[in-house]
Amino acid sequence: MGTVSKALSLLTYFNHGRTGIGLSDLTRLSGMNKATVYRMMSELQVAGFVEQTDGDRMYRLGPQVLRLAALREAAVPILSVSRRVLRDLSDETGETTHLSLLQGSQLNSLSHAYSPRHATKVMMEDAEVLTFHGTSSGMAVLAYADPGFVDAALAQPLQAHTSETLTDPQEIRAQLADVRSAGMAQSIGGFEADVHSHAVPVFGPDRQVIGALAVAAPVSRMTPEQTHGIPAALRRAGAALTHRIGGSAPADYPQDSAA
Amino acid sequence: MGTVSKALSLLTYFNHGRTGIGLSDLTRLSGMNKATVYRMMSELQVAGFVEQTDGDRMYRLGPQVLRLAALREAAVPILSVSRRVLRDLSDETGETTHLSLLQGSQLNSLSHAYSPRHATKVMMEDAEVLTFHGTSSGMAVLAYADPGFVDAALAQPLQAHTSETLTDPQEIRAQLADVRSAGMAQSIGGFEADVHSHAVPVFGPDRQVIGALAVAAPVSRMTPEQTHGIPAALRRAGAALTHRIGGSAPADYPQDSAA
DNA sequence: TGCCGATGGTTCATTATCCGAACCCTTGGT
């Protein structure tokens, strides 16, 4: 691995639970030498990718990432496009919706929308890592990912979020086949108990899956009517999002015949 | 310069006018060897910081920056960043400073700092609504807001806080032109008699104005020295704040020539 | 058709750069 990759990998240790990391912690987390980490963080700091707080000397992400994100949006307005789609889908279903995108080998939640219809709702946080095996979004992505990618994802230790989480690679592969034939993944209590979520894949211009669009509802609210209406609305929204970002579904994706 | 810095410097060539750059262009822009640029971009690509389009092989910023930006937002609410800027500016000028941010269609004061240098000082309260026409902060924001936003703001009844407050939309628009050419707004007794305040706009990552940074001093203390020193310090502080929150000024904003 | 220039991508010997064990300095707890 090159020096640049190592330096950038340091940034992956930041998340919602760890917005600031000290030099020693970062050394332990990365397994690299302290001097190495220090030099890399110094370079990242000069570039504005991280900054150090004044009191404790914790590192945190710097302002430069905001600039880059704004430029990325200017070039590929996935987030701004998705916001409308998410809003409409939340309005239509009355439930929480969210978009997650593949970033390298991990799936990150990046945008969400709530519906004001009900007092109780599923809460979401942006920039969180989603597991492939334990979420409907993850399964929707895996179902349309390269075989090699699936192998790599399932080769890692599969943690059970709840008692409902599937962790046996064989069972997961069997379910992926179901997802492919339905064009949609579904998870009842697989990530958090009491949450029933549906997800459809989102495709890029090269017909590769780039992420997933999902609806998450409390199990208690999944009436027969919702059980029918949510998948229908989600399918439409997914197709719309894929289309609006210039993507197209692969030939074997079950197309909405009414489209 | 280290390898990491060089690699990251490649990202600086992306801007609103150049959202996609080819390998040869990037080589010319950076002055580095083509093989070097290629290797670095490959590493950045694996990390998700850039991606290559399928047709032409232009590089553009990748989805990973979105994740980092979301985390930065979560980690650094703009207020905590502004507190240091306000403190430094108060120390430097010896006067009261405050930050106001656009929230929807109204401007709210959100943070302030006092200087211990003088016994008399302008007092501030956080979370107060500032009028656009009657405060230097409001004028600084309006001067860089969308035309439609300005129209809406001036269409409302314009109350006079003091006898000095401008309330004629025509006169206000004329003054906004002055603010634009100076890059700074100024109000002598416009909100409260006896208060002379200066304000500069603060910009977000999308070059939109998001608020204003201001210095408020008693009229009696505005010596010729202060009349020169406060605007200079304020300009610097405004640029620093805009930068530290990842923002950038629009092209037509009068830049500090000594920067 | 073959030539031309421009582009993206690759190779490999040289050497600049990075690495890491060990060290220093400061802080906070006891």
Place this chain on the structure above:
DNA sequence: ACCAAGGGTTCGGATAATGAACCATCGGCA
């Protein structure tokens, strides 16, 4: 006064970055 832990620094040896030259492909263009 001591200790442990954190941030930061040093310097010779190991490694990874470098760049001139090369290949492959593409799109004009006579």
